[in-house]
Amino acid sequence: MTLTALAALVPLLPFLGAAAGLLLGRRAPGFVRPLAVLPTATSFVLAAVVAARQGTGDPTDAAHKLADTGSAPIYLALHLDGFAVLIAVLVGLVATCVQLYSTAYLRDDPRYPSYAALVSLFTAAMFLVVYSGDLMVLLVGWEIMGICSYFLVGHYWETETARSASIKAFLVTKLGDVPFLIGVFALAADAGTFRINGILTAATHGQLHHPTVIALLLLAGVAGKSAQFPLHTWLPDAMAGPTPVSALIHAATMVAAGIYLVARLLPVFTASAAALAVLAAMAAVTMIGSGLAALAQDDIKRVLAYSTIGQLGYMAAALAVGDRDAAVFHLLSHGAFKALLFLGAGVVIHAAGTNSLTTMSRTGSLAKRVPDAMWTMGIALAALAALPPLSGFFSKESVLRAAEHASAGDTAHVPQAVGWTVFVAGLAAAVLTAGYATRLFLLAFRGSGPDAPDHGRQPVVMTSVLWVLAVPTIAFGGLAYRELPDWFGGAPLGPTLLTSVLGTGLALVGVLITYGAWKAVAATRLAVPAGAVVTAEGDADAEPALVEAEAIATHEEVYGDIAAADDPGDPGRLLLGRLHRHAAHGFHLDALYGALFVRPVLAAAQLVRFLDRDVIETYVRGAGGAPRLLGAAVRKAQTGNIQTYLSALLAGAVVLAVLVAVGG
Amino acid sequence: MHLAYPAVLAVLLFCVGVYGVLARRNAILVLMSVELMLNAVNLNLVAFDVWLRDVVHSGQALTLFTITIAAAEIGLGLAIVLLVYRNRGSSDVDRLTDLAEPPEHGAPGHGDGTASGAGAADGTAADQNAEATA
Numbered sequence: 001m002t003l004t005a006l007a008a009l010v011p012l013l014p015f016l017g018a019a020a021g022l023l024l025g026r027r028a029p030g031f032v033r034p035l036a037v038l039p040t041a042t043s044f045v046l047a048a049v050v051a052a053r054q055g056t057g058d059p060t061d062a063a064h065k066l067a068d069t070g071s072a073p074i075y076l077a078l079h080l081d082g083f084a085v086l087i088a089v090l091v092g093l094v095a096t097c098v099q100l101y102s103t104a105y106l107r108d109d110p111r112y113p114s115y116a117a118l119v120s121l122f123t124a125a126m127f128l129v130v131y132s133g134d135l136m137v138l139l140v141g142w143e144i145m146g147i148c149s150y151f152l153v154g155h156y157w158e159t160e161t162a163r164s165a166s167i168k169a170f171l172v173t174k175l176g177d178v179p180f181l182i183g184v185f186a187l188a189a190d191a192g193t194f195r196i197n198g199i200l201t202a203a204t205h206g207q208l209h210h211p212t213v214i215a216l217l218l219l220a221g222v223a224g225k226s227a228q229f230p231l232h233t234w235l236p237d238a239m240a241g242p243t244p245v246s247a248l249i250h251a252a253t254m255v256a257a258g259i260y261l262v263a264r265l266l267p268v269f270t271a272s273a274a275a276l277a278v279l280a281a282m283a284a285v286t287m288i289g290s291g292l293a294a295l296a297q298d299d300i301k302r303v304l305a306y307s308t309i310g311q312l313g314y315m316a317a318a319l320a321v322g323d324r325d326a327a328v329f330h331l332l333s334h335g336a337f338k339a340l341l342f343l344g345a346g347v348v349i350h351a352a353g354t355n356s357l358t359t360m361s362r363t364g365s366l367a368k369r370v371p372d373a374m375w376t377m378g379i380a381l382a383a384l385a386a387l388p389p390l391s392g393f394f395s396k397e398s399v400l401r402a403a404e405h406a407s408a409g410d411t412a413h414v415p416q417a418v419g420w421t422v423f424v425a426g427l428a429a430a431v432l433t434a435g436y437a438t439r440l441f442l443l444a445f446r447g448s449g450p451d452a453p454d455h456g457r458q459p460v461v462m463t464s465v466l467w468v469l470a471v472p473t474i475a476f477g478g479l480a481y482r483e484l485p486d487w488f489g490g491a492p493l494g495p496t497l498l499t500s501v502l503g504t505g506l507a508l509v510g511v512l513i514t515y516g517a518w519k520a521v522a523a524t525r526l527a528v529p530a531g532a533v534v535t536a537e538g539d540a541d542a543e544p545a546l547v548e549a550e551a552i553a554t555h556e557e558v559y560g561d562i563a564a565a566d567d568p569g570d571p572g573r574l575l576l577g578r579l580h581r582h583a584a585h586g587f588h589l590d591a592l593y594g595a596l597f598v599r600p601v602l603a604a605a606q607l608v609r610f611l612d613r614d615v616i617e618t619y620v621r622g623a624g625g626a627p628r629l630l631g632a633a634v635r636k637a638q639t640g641n642i643q644t645y646l647s648a649l650l651a652g653a654v655v656l657a658v659l660v661a662v663g664g
Numbered sequence: 665m666h667l668a669y670p671a672v673l674a675v676l677l678f679c680v681g682v683y684g685v686l687a688r689r690n691a692i693l694v695l696m697s698v699e700l701m702l703n704a705v706n707l708n709l710v711a712f713d714v715w716l717r718d719v720v721h722s723g724q725a726l727t728l729f730t731i732t733i734a735a736a737e738i739g740l741g742l743a744i745v746l747l748v749y750r751n752r753g754s755s756d757v758d759r760l761t762d763l764a765e766p767p768e769h770g771a772p773g774h775g776d777g778t779a780s781g782a783g784a785a786d787g788t789a790a791d792q793n794a795e796a797t798a
Contacts, residue, residue, distance in 0.1 A: 640761025643686050650682065
C-alpha cells in the first residue's frame with residue numbers, strides 16, 4: 001500500500017472500531033474487547049510503519065477537495081512530517097496501552113462497551129488532528145476529542161463530582177474554542193486557504209495582515225485544550241474520570257493537541273512578538289503555579305494532573321522561544337512517562353483502596369504489594385523530575401537550552417525578555433517538579449503503619465502495560481536526542497553543559513529538600529493518625545475502577561475537601577508554609593471564576609426564570625383564565641331545557657325585529 | 665273578504681303555537697303547537713296569494729309544499745317522541761336535559777376532561793336505568 005493509504009487507515013481503523021463497538025456493544029458482548037483493542041493496536045502498528053517509511057524524508061502531502069466554500073476550499077488533506085508521524089506513534093502506543101489496561105481495570109463495568117468505543121473514537125480523532133493538513137479537518141478532530149473528553153470524564157455520572165467535572169471540562173475548553181474558531185477563520189481569510197502548508201507559506205512571506213490578533217485568538221483555544229493558565233482549571237477536576245481516561249486524554253494526547261497545533265503553526269506565532277510574550281507569560285505562570293499546587297494536593301491523581309499542566313507549560317515555553325523541536329521532543333517523552341504515571345496511579349489506588357496520599361503515607365505494605373507499580377512509577381517520577389539519564393532529562397534540557405539560547409538574544413523573532421522569563425520560570429519549575437515528584441513517591445510508597453485492606457493481586461495486563469511504558473520512559477530521550485533533529489529538520493537538541501548542570505542541580509536540590517522535609521515531619525506523621533482508610537474492606541475480586549470511584553466519592557466526606565487533606569505530616573505543608581492552603585485550592589482561581597462568572601450567570605438565569613415564570617406566564621395564564629371565567633358564567637344559562645332556549649331565541653328575535661323596525 | 669280577518673286569525677294561531685311550544689311540557693303537544701304555527705303561516709300564504717291576485721298562485725303552491733313537509737316532519741317527530749317515551753317512560757320536554765352540562769362535583773378548575781368524562785358516565789348510567797324501567 002502507498003504511504004498515503006496507510007496513513008489514512010490509521011485514523012480510520014479506531015473510528016470503525018468505535019462505530020462497531022457502539023452498535024454491537026449490547027448485542028454481542030464477546031466482541032467488545034477485541035473491537036476495542038485490535039483496531040487501536042493495528043493503528044499503532046500502522047503508525048509505526050508510516051513513521052518508518054516517512055522517516056527523515058521530505059514531508060508527504062496528499063489532498064482531496066472536500067467542499068468548495070466560495071472562498072477558501074476545505075481539503076481532506078494529509079500532511080506527514082517528522083512531527084506528525086512521531087506523535088502518531090506516541091498516540092498509538094498510549095492508546096493501545098490504555099485499551100489493554102482498561103480491559104482489566106473496567107472489566108465488570110456495565111458501561112464498558114460505550115467507554116471503549118469512546119476511547120477508540122477519541123484515538124481516531126487525535127490521529128486525525130495529528131495527520132491532518134487542513135485546519136478545518138483538524139478542527140473536526142479537535143472538537144470530537146472535546147466531546148469524548150466530556151463523556152469520559154463523566155463516566156461515573158451517578159456522582160455529583162463527575163457530572164460537574166465533565167460539564168466544567170466541556171465549558172472551559174469551549175470557552176477557548178470559540179475564539180479559536182474565529183482565529184482559524186481570520187487566519188484563513190488572511191492566508192486565503194485552510195491548508196496548513198499554504199498558511200505557513202503566507203506567514204513566512206509576511207502576508208498575514210493581523211498576526212497578533214490571530215495568534216492571540218488561537219492561543220485562547222490552545223490554552224483551553226492544553227490546560228494553560230488561566231483556562232487550566234478543568235484539568236484537575238477532570239480526574240473524576242476513570243484512571244485510564246486520565247492517562248490517555250488528560251496526560252498524553254488531548255492536552256498535547258494544543259501544543260502540537262502551535263508547533264505546526266509556529267511561523268504564525270513568531271510573526272507577532274506580542275503573542276510570543278503572552279505565550280511565555282502564560283507558560284511561566286502555569287509552570288510555577290502548577291508546581292506549587294501539585295505540592296499541596298492530597299489526591300494522587302490531582303498531583304499528576306497539576307504536574308501535567310506544568311509539563312505542558314514547559315512545552316508552551318519552548319514554543320514561546322520559537323523552538324518547536326524541543327516542545328515536541330518534550331511532548332513525546334512526557335506522553336510516555338505521564339501515561340505510565342497515571343496507569344501506575346490506578347494500580348496504587350486499587351491496591352491502597354484510597355486516592356489520598358495522606359492515607360497512603362500511613363499504610364505500610366503498599367510497596368511490597370505493588371512492586372511493579374513502585375518501580376515503574378519511581379522511574380517515571382525520576383523522569384518527571386528530569387534526572388539523567390531518563391528521557392525527561394533530555395527533553396527538558398532541550399527546552400531549557402532553547403530558552404537559554406533565546407535569553408542570549410540568539411533566536412530570531414524572539415525578544416530577549418521572553419527568553420529570560422521562560423528560562424527563569426523553567427528553572428524554578430524544575431525545583432518544584434522534583435519536589436512534588438519526590439513527595440508523591442515518598443508518601444505513596446514509603447509510608448509506615450498498618451496494612452491496607454487487601455484488594456487481591458493486580459491483573460497481569462495492568463502491570464505489564466506499566467513495564468511496556470517504562471521502556472520509552474527510560475530509553476527514549478537518550479536514544480533519540482541525536483536522531484530527532486534529522487526528523488524535525490532543526491537545530492540539535494542535546495543537553496548543553498550549563499543547562500544540564502543547572503537543571504540537574506536544581507532538581508537534586510528539590511529532591512533533597514523534599515526528602516529532608518519528609519524526614520522532619522516523620523514523627524508527626526506517626527503521631528497523627530490518618531483520617532480514615534477511605535474504602536472499606538473490599539472483596540478481592542472487585543474491579544479496580546469501582547475502588548477508585550468509591551475513593552473519589554468518599555474523599556470529600558472523610559477529609560472535608562476534594563483536593564486537600566488536613567495533614568500536619570505532609571512535607572508539602574512544611575515546605576509551602578502559609579501558601580499551602582491557597583495552593584491546595586489552586587490559588588482560589590475556581591472561587592474567583594465562581595464570583596466573576598458563575599454567580600453573575602446564575603443570577604441572570606434567576607432573573608430570566610423570574611421573568612418567564614412570573615411575568616410572561618402570568619399573561620399566558622390570564623389569556624387562558626379570562627375566557628374560562630366568562631365561559632363559566634355563560635354555562636350557567638345552559639339548563640338543558642329546550643323551551644328556555646327557545647324563549648331566549650324568541651326574545652332575541654323580537655328585540656332584533658324591534659330594533660330593525662325602529663332603526664330602519 | 666277583508667285581508668284583516670285571515671291575518672288576525674293567523675296571528676292568533678301563531679301566538680297560540682308559540683305559547684304551546686314554549687309552555688307545554690308534553691312533547692306531543694309541543695309538536696302540535698309547531699303544526700299550529702305552520703298552519704298560521706299557511707293561512708297567511710293563501711290569504712296574501714288571493715289578495716295579491718298572483719297569476720301563478722305561488723302562495724298556494726308553497727302552501728302545498730309546507731303541508732307535505734309538515735306531514736313528514738310530524739311523522740318523524742312522533743316517531744322520536746315514541747322512542748323517547750319507550751326509553752324513558754316519559755315524554756316531558758323539560759326532563760330531557762341530558763345534553764346540558766351536569767353540575768360540577770369536584771373542585772372547580774379541575775379541567776374539562778374530568779367533567780365531561782363524568783358527564784358521559786352519568787349519561788350512560790341514566791340510559792341504562794331508563795332501559796331497565798322500559
